[in-house]
Amino acid sequence: xxxxxxxxxxxxxxxxxxxxxxxxxxxxxxxxxxxxxxxxxxxxxxxxxxxxxxxxxxxxxxxxxxxxxxxxxxxxxxxxxxxxxxxxxxxxxxxxxxxxxxxxxxxxxxxxxxxxxxxxxxxxxxxxxxxxxxxxxxxxxxxxxxxxxxxxxxxxxxxxxxxxxxxxxxxxxxxxxxxxxxxxxxxxxxxxxxxxxxxxxxxxxxxxxxxxxxxxxxxxxxxxxxxxxxxxxxxxxxxxxxxxxxxxxxxxxxxxxxxxxxxxxxxxxxxxxxxxxxxxxxxxxxxxxxxxxxxxxxxxxxxxxxxxxxxxxxxxxxxxxxxxxxxxxxxxxxxxxxxxxxxxxxxxxxxxxxxxxxxxxxxxxxxxxxxxxxxxxxxxxxxxxxxxxxxxxxxxxxxxxxxxxxxxxxxxxxxxx
Amino acid sequence: xxxxxxxxxxxxxxxxxxxxxxxxxxxxxxxxxxxxxxxxxxxxxxxxxxxxxxxxxxxxxxxxxxxxxxxxxxxxxxxxxxxxxxxxxxxxxxxxxxxxxxxxxxxxxxxxxxxxxxxxxxxxxxxxxxxxxxxxxxxxxxxxxxxxxxxxxxxxxxxxxxxxxxxxxxxxxxxxxxxxxxxxxxxxxxxxxxxxxxxxxxxxxxxxxxxxxxxxxxxxxxxxxxxxxxxxxxxxxxxxxxxxxxxxxxxxxxxxxxxxxxxxxxxxxxxxxx
Numbered sequence: 001x002x003x004x005x006x007x008x009x010x011x012x013x014x015x016x017x018x019x020x021x022x023x024x025x026x027x028x029x030x031x032x033x034x035x036x037x038x039x040x041x042x043x044x045x046x047x048x049x050x051x052x053x054x055x056x057x058x059x060x061x062x063x064x065x066x067x068x069x070x071x072x073x074x075x076x077x078x079x080x081x082x083x084x085x086x087x088x089x090x091x092x093x094x095x096x097x098x099x100x101x102x103x104x105x106x107x108x109x110x111x112x113x114x115x116x117x118x119x120x121x122x123x124x125x126x127x128x129x130x131x132x133x134x135x136x137x138x139x140x141x142x143x144x145x146x147x148x149x150x151x152x153x154x155x156x157x158x159x160x161x162x163x164x165x166x167x168x169x170x171x172x173x174x175x176x177x178x179x180x181x182x183x184x185x186x187x188x189x190x191x192x193x194x195x196x197x198x199x200x201x202x203x204x205x206x207x208x209x210x211x212x213x214x215x216x217x218x219x220x221x222x223x224x225x226x227x228x229x230x231x232x233x234x235x236x237x238x239x240x241x242x243x244x245x246x247x248x249x250x251x252x253x254x255x256x257x258x259x260x261x262x263x264x265x266x267x268x269x270x271x272x273x274x275x276x277x278x279x280x281x282x283x284x285x286x287x288x289x290x291x292x293x294x295x296x297x298x299x300x301x302x303x304x305x306x307x308x309x310x311x312x313x314x315x316x317x318x319x320x321x322x323x324x325x326x327x328x329x330x331x332x333x334x335x336x337x338x339x340x341x342x343x344x345x346x347x348x349x350x351x352x353x354x355x356x357x358x359x360x361x362x363x364x365x366x367x368x369x370x371x372x373x374x375x376x377x378x379x380x381x382x383x384x385x386x387x388x389x390x391x392x393x394x395x396x397x398x399x400x401x402x403x404x405x406x407x408x409x410x411x412x413x414x415x416x417x
Numbered sequence: 418x419x420x421x422x423x424x425x426x427x428x429x430x431x432x433x434x435x436x437x438x439x440x441x442x443x444x445x446x447x448x449x450x451x452x453x454x455x456x457x458x459x460x461x462x463x464x465x466x467x468x469x470x471x472x473x474x475x476x477x478x479x480x481x482x483x484x485x486x487x488x489x490x491x492x493x494x495x496x497x498x499x500x501x502x503x504x505x506x507x508x509x510x511x512x513x514x515x516x517x518x519x520x521x522x523x524x525x526x527x528x529x530x531x532x533x534x535x536x537x538x539x540x541x542x543x544x545x546x547x548x549x550x551x552x553x554x555x556x557x558x559x560x561x562x563x564x565x566x567x568x569x570x571x572x573x574x575x576x577x578x579x580x581x582x583x584x585x586x587x588x589x590x591x592x593x594x595x596x597x598x599x600x601x602x603x604x605x606x607x608x609x610x611x612x613x614x615x616x617x618x619x620x621x622x623x624x625x626x627x628x629x630x631x632x633x634x635x636x637x638x639x640x641x642x643x644x645x646x647x648x649x650x651x652x653x654x655x656x657x658x659x660x661x662x663x664x665x666x667x668x669x670x671x672x673x674x675x676x677x678x679x680x681x682x683x684x685x686x687x688x689x690x691x
Contacts, residue, residue, distance in 0.1 A: 304511040305519045307477055311508055312530045313501040326521040 004330075007410050014406025020399035024392070028209040037199065039206035039363055043187075044197030047375060048382040051192040056185035061156065063178040070175055079110055082144050091117055094138060097127050114149065117142075192384040194368070195375035200384055207363040208392055211344050214278040214357075214364065215396075218343035221282025223336045226289025231320050233290070234297025244290070251287045259284045260346060264355040274357045274364065281346045289335050296328045330411040334404050341400035348393055365393050421452035423489055424623045425474065425507075425591055430483035432469050432647075443469040445647035446483070451640075453590075454621045456614075458634035458655070460670065461644035467627045470644075471595050474625070475509055476500060488590075505534060508589040512596040514576035518568035524579065525564055528552065531586040552582040556612055574605030581612050591623045592616070598633065610637055631667075632674045635659045643667050 008014055088107040095105055098120050106112055121142055153173035157166040180186060191200035233244035251259075263280050264272065300306065301324070309323045325332075344365070350356050351366025352373065368389045372378065377385035432444040444466045451457050461467050472478045474485065476494045485492045487506065494500045511517045518527070528549045532538070537545065546560070553560040556578040568576055577597060584592055594613065598606040614637065617624050628634055634641050634655070641658040643651040643666060651664045662668050 304513060304517040307472075307475075307509070307511065308517055309519065310477060311475065311504050313504055313534050314530075315497060322522070323519050326519075 004410070008407060011406040011410050013409065014403050017399040017402030017404075017406060020395055021403065024208065024396060024399070025212075028205055028212065031202075031205045035202060037202050039203045040198060040360070042197045043199060044193040047193070047195040047197060048377065048380065048385060049189065049193040049197070050382075051190055051384050053180075053186060053188045055180065055183055059184040060178050061172065063182055063184075065179070065182060067177045067179065068173070068175050069177045074174070079148060082148060083110065087141060088113065090138075090141065095120055097130070098122075098125070111149070114145065117145070191388055192382075194385050195371055195377065200368075200388065203363045203368065204365075204388055204392065207365050207368050207389070208396075210274050210357075210362045211347060211365040211393075212340075212396070214274055214281070214347050215340040215344040217275060217278035218281035218285065218346070219336050219340035221279060222286040222339045222343070223289055223332060225283070225286035226335070227293055227332055229286070230290045230293025231297055231324065234294040235301050235316070235320055235324060237298075237301075241294075245294075248287055248290050251284075252291075256284045256287065257346070257349070260350060261353065261355060264350055269358055272356070272358050274362055277347060277350065277357050278343070281343045281350075285339060285342065285346065289332075289339065292335060293328060293332065296331055297324055300324050300327055330407065334407050334411075337400050337404045337407070341397040344393065344396055365389050421454065423450050423486070424453040424455075425449075425451045425625075426486040426489075427474070428484050428486070430470070430473060430485065431481045432466070432473055432478070433481045442647050444473065447644075447647070447649055449642065449649065449652075451591075451623055451625065453623055454617065455640060456617055456624045456626060456638045457640045457642065458626045458628060458638035459642045459644055460628055460631050460634045462629055462670070465644045466647040467629075467644055468595055471509070471593050471625070471627055475507060475593060476503055501534075504589075505587070506589050507591040507593065508584055508587050509593040509595060510577070510580045510584065510597045513600050514573050514580065515569070515600070517580065518576065520567065520569050522567075523564075524566055524568055525549075527568070527579075527583060528586060531583055535587060548586060552585045555585045555615075556582045557608075558582065573601045574608065577601055577605070577609055578612065581609070581616065585616065588620060589622065591625065593625045593627070595627045596629065597626075599629070606633075613637065630674070631659065631670045643670065 091113060092105050092107045095116055096102060100116060100120060105116065123139055123142065151174065153171045155168055156170040156172060158169050160167050189199055189201070191204065194200050194203065229244050233241040260280060263284065264277065267276060267280065306319060306323050309319050347356060347364060348366035348369060351364055351370050354370060356366045356370065357364055369386060372386035427447060427449050430444055430447045434441045434443055447470065459467050459470065473480050487503070492503060494503050529545065532540070532545050532548060550560040553563060558575065558578060568579060571579065598609050601609070613624060616622055626634065626637055638655050641652065641655050642649050643658065643664065645666045651658055651662065651667050658667060659671065662671060
């Protein structure tokens with residue numbers, strides 16, 4: 001036993017797969033301890049906020065301490081943030097459309113360019129051939145360029161309730177800074193928010209743990225049924241074998257995914273919790289474990305050690321558990337790993353079709369994909385809503401298959417490279 | 418010579434594998450009567466049905482036709498309890514010592530199973546150790562060295578001796594030795610055979626010795642049965658069959674034994690593959 005474990009952990013494939021899987025597992029276990037936010041809490045108004053650190057504007061203005069930093073590149077950066085290459089080209093394009101000769105426009109000279117823009121931009125002017133969205137774009141661009149070159153600070157004012165007038169409460173200068181650590185409310189969303197305005201990373205971690213649980217339950221159910229039926233049909237043989245193989249063949253010819261869809265549909269949205277979905281997946285995917293276990297048992301049942309055990313007067317139950325099961329245990333573990341990874345994929349496929357666990361209770365990897373798809377994240381280019389999910393699914397199945405291959409090479413020396 | 422008591426008797430024993438065109442008569446209406454305390458050899462080439470016959474005698478596979486009588490009574494192995502009862506009387510040693518043991522069980526477990534089977538479950542542990550030590554010393558092994566070890570840590574010859582120690586513990590009436598020496602070297606072979614003879618002399622056990630080696634059969638047995646394609650073609654005492662063979666098949670088997678001092682006559686060897 002110890003020797004086998006040593007061998008298993010010397011297989012580079014198994015170790016790689018195990019490390020990836022353990023890393024995923026660690027994140028799933030420890031992340032909620034450090035970030036205890038509820039995974040399905042809607043925090044954002046609006047959908048698909050990009051990844052990044054969100055700093056409260058209000059808290060920044062009313063930060064307890066303001067610092068004055070005279071940075072030479074501050075103005076350049078401020079201008080560059082609003083007037084990038086794309087904007088400069090758009091301005092040039094507009095100016096040319098309204099009839100400014102090309103040689104007069106220097107898109108690299110900010111002052112001249114803005115000067116020309118101020119002189120020539122007229123929101124009321126109709127330019128033939130310009131689509132409405134472009135018109136609106138130039139309106140927004142014009143607004144954002146307002147006061148770009150201003151050297152003055154902003155005046156803060158708050159309404160006086162008694163008089164109903166605005167009163168100045170402070171001035172924000174261009175050289176005023178706050179330390180981000182002193183801002184009361186800062187929230188980093190490493191993977192932004194999803195369509196409902198929920199933190200994708202927190203949701204993803206929870207979804208991974210739910211999906212792993214679904215995979216484990218489904219894998220255990222499938223492996224257990226497969227193992228019991230395979231052992232009985234392989235060892236007992238005869239009539240029982242015929243009956244079990246008849247049922248197994250029935251399940252083999254009906255594609256299990258179709259069966260899965262039909263059962264999930266007939267169970268109904270209301271009753272489809274994560275455990276229910278796991279059970280449905282488990283009860284439809286035991287077929288090949290049964291066949292594999294049966295063939296292994298058939299090759300074992302005529303071995304001399306089984307005969308010897310019979311001659312020692314052991315019962316069928318004892319022989320199956322002591323003389324057959326230990327010999328196929330490694331095989332069953334490998335089958336379990338494959339069943340878990342295929343159950344995770346099955347859950348994802350079901351959920352994408354909208355037949356996964358009922359929404360609004362727990363996220364699963366498949367549900368996250370489903371939401372991203374319904375709200376067209378892939379068309380809108382909101383990669384953070386679906387790509388991390390894909391990556392996690394791929395990593396889980398990859399690590400499990402790698403572990404399986406590693407185990408296979410240890411237990412089946414003919415496959416060693 | 419006084420007539421000995423019958424121990425195991427077979428009447429019209431037949432085993433058929435397959436159906437229709439694939440029908441294969443592995444054992445074809447075989448009759449025999451083994452007396453108590455005899456060493457009987459069943460000799461034949463590979464595929465002649467020796468092992469199938471052995472498995473039928475052991476009750477590991479069902480007979481297609483025919484009856485087996487144990488000590489004059491028709492054997493009953495329909496229930497598990499009856500089988501267990503039958504197996505206290507008949508035991509076996511298999512050909513390949515390397516596959517005869519459950520690699521997950523320690524040697525102690527193997528022996529304790531035997532003691533339990535003989536009804537020694539409630540004996541104090543010291544008594545059990547004493548029995549195991551005795552069994553091991555019978556086959557020139559030391560129980561103290563074997564305890565907490567796994568069978569695969571031993572050599573092939575030692576494993577086969579362990580098998581004999583198991584038989585010694587079980588004390589069955591009949592021992593079926595299915596080519597017990599074909600997988601081990603010549604030196605260990607002599608030791609194993611010696612031990613089998615000693616077992617017979619000490620306990621009066623009937624030993625059914627299955628082999629393809631006719632020389633070996635002559636060396637150990639009282640009676641020899643020659644088996645060809647599921648049938649006994651010649652039987653009798655060892656001297657009769659081997660020194661004065663009547664059947665061509667027996668003569669061929671005899672000629673196939675390699676001899677050191679004369680040139681090997683290959684002219685009678687049937688090269689036809691059937």
